[in-house]
Amino acid sequence: MPELPEVEAVVRTLRPLVRGRKIRCVHVSHPIATKPQNPAELARFAAKQTIRDVKRHGKYLVLELDRGILTMHFRLDGQLLWFASAAEMERKANRAPHNVHVDVALEFNRGVLGFADRRHFGRVHYFESREASKGLHSLGVDALSKEFTPKHFTSLLADSRRPLKEFLLDQTRVAGIGNIYSCESMWYARIDPRRRANSLSKKDSENLHKAIVSVLWRALECCLKPAPDFRDPTWWFQGLEKILRVYGREDQPCHRCGELIRRIEQGGRSTYFCKRCQK
DNA sequence: CCTGCTACCTGATGGC
DNA sequence: TGCCATCAGGTAGCAG
Numbered sequence: 001m002p003e004l005p006e007v008e009a010v011v012r013t014l015r016p017l018v019r020g021r022k023i024r025c026v027h028v029s030h031p032i033a034t035k036p037q038n039p040a041e042l043a044r045f046a047a048k049q050t051i052r053d054v055k056r057h058g059k060y061l062v063l064e065l066d067r068g069i070l071t072m073h074f075r076l077d078g079q080l081l082w083f084a085s086a087a088e089m090e091r092k093a094n095r096a097p098h099n100v101h102v103d104v105a106l107e108f109n110r111g112v113l114g115f116a117d118r119r120h121f122g123r124v125h126y127f128e129s130r131e132a133s134k135g136l137h138s139l140g141v142d143a144l145s146k147e148f149t150p151k152h153f154t155s156l157l158a159d160s161r162r163p164l165k166e167f168l169l170d171q172t173r174v175a176g177i178g179n180i181y182s183c184e185s186m187w188y189a190r191i192d193p194r195r196r197a198n199s200l201s202k203k204d205s206e207n208l209h210k211a212i213v214s215v216l217w218r219a220l221e222c223c224l225k226p227a228p229d230f231r232d233p234t235w236w237f238q239g240l241e242k243i244l245r246v247y248g249r250e251d252q253p254c255h256r257c258g259e260l261i262r263r264i265e266q267g268g269r270s271t272y273f274c275k276r277c278q279k
Numbered sequence: 280c281c282t283g284c285t286a287c288c289t290g291a292t293g294g295c
Numbered sequence: 296t297g298c299c300a301t302c303a304g305g306t307a308g309c310a311g
Contacts, residue, residue, distance in 0.1 A: 002304030032288090059305080075305045077289080101289090119288045121305070135306085162282080171306080180304055240304095247304090268284075270302085 002076060004143055004176030005216050006237055007059050009223035010080055013230070015054040017082065017113075018063070022050045024107045027086075029094065032120045033103035045126040046070055046106065058139045058175025068128045071136060072115055078122030081114040082230035089114060098233040113230075143176040144216055153212075154205040157197045164200070165193035166267045168212075177212065180247045181219060183272045185211040187246040192278045193271045194264075218243055246272045 025047050028039035049065040056062065063070040072078070081100060083089035089112050093102040102114035104124045115124050127133040140156070141148045156174065160167050167173060168182040177185070186193050188211035191204055200208065222243055229235045241248075245255050249272060250263040259276035 006304080073306080075287095076303065117288090118290070119303095121288065123306090166282090169305085178304055267282095269305090 002059070002074070003178035003181050003216075003219075004056075004059060005181070005219035005223050007056050007061055007074065007176075008144065008220050009237070010074075010228055011054050011056045011061055012224070013228045014061075014080060014113075017111075017230075018051045018106075018108070019053055020050065021108050023047060023065075024109060027105040027107065028103070029105070030101065030103035030120060033115065033117065033122060033124050035123070037125055039104075042070075042104075042124070042126045057136055057142055058171055059178070060136055060139070062130070062136070068126060069130060069133070071123075071125045071127065071133055073123045073135065074117070075119075075121035075123070077119050078115065078117040079236070080228075080230050081116050081233055081235075083112040083114060084110075086112055088112075092233055100233045138172050139175040140171060140173040141175065143174050143212060144220075148174065148209075148213070150206045150209045153209045154200075154202060157200050157205050160197040162197055163193065163266055164191065164195050164197050165269075165271050167197040169267065169269070174212075176216070179269050179271075180244065181212070181215050183247045184215045184245060186278060187273060188215060190278050193266060193273050246274065248272065 023046050026043035028034060028043060031039045034042050045068065046065065049067065052064045052066065054063055059073060061072040081102065083092065086107055089102060089105060092098065093100055093114060100116045101118045102116045103120060104115040106113045115122065125133065130136050141152060164186065165182055168177050185208060189208040191208055219240065222239055223237050226238060246261055249261040251260050254261055254274040254277060257274065257277045259274050261272055262275055264271050
């Protein structure tokens, strides 16, 4: 569950399910998911603690406990699943027909929350405090927070000589934007992804700021209807393709000018853009 | 400090 | 059908 809107939708859906509930115990069935932390220590840390709240920063989901936090990062394919019991999880997880890979599970008095990731890229970690998490601590301003202002964004852009696309993916500057929504935002703002971040005019950066915020809100709305259904092992976000204007549309006509959309590689990732209307 | 590259994994898809 | 290559919404770690 890739970018900020998807994680936000998961946070909102998860909060009422687990807030105020006590973690009975933790199962780590695939220790790679807690790497480089020790799975037994993570389990010991979280067991018997109550989840006070569920938060998000960038693409991280944060479970605030009585003491300390658990962080979840879904990377490319991670997802949450809900099982009625540990027995039900045993039956459904890590086997046919759905073959979901539950790497870490939090067991409650009623119900089990599974962190599943077939590629095992996703991570679950524990920390005594937010400051102790290097990943959280090094994040830049969250793209849907009120601190993400046009002025702030403009000054961040001015500090970087990197190609705009790579700048937008740098979570230490602005947190939450990923490959899809960076492409979409640059398309809406009509800015060429290859330009250096510090080459944008004030007007460019204001347009881009506006595009980012509106693209992320629109995606969030889409992610919330229908809301994720963690009980369905095949759940995933529906209808996101419909709101995309440029991502994944190589060789198809630009929705604005008809020019064929191009795909190029930047920083090892695909960028989709319109050569005619993005300057 | 900054930047660019690779590794980390599994699965879906398309060409031959 | 099978095999191979390529692609995937992300980041950590390392070399220069």
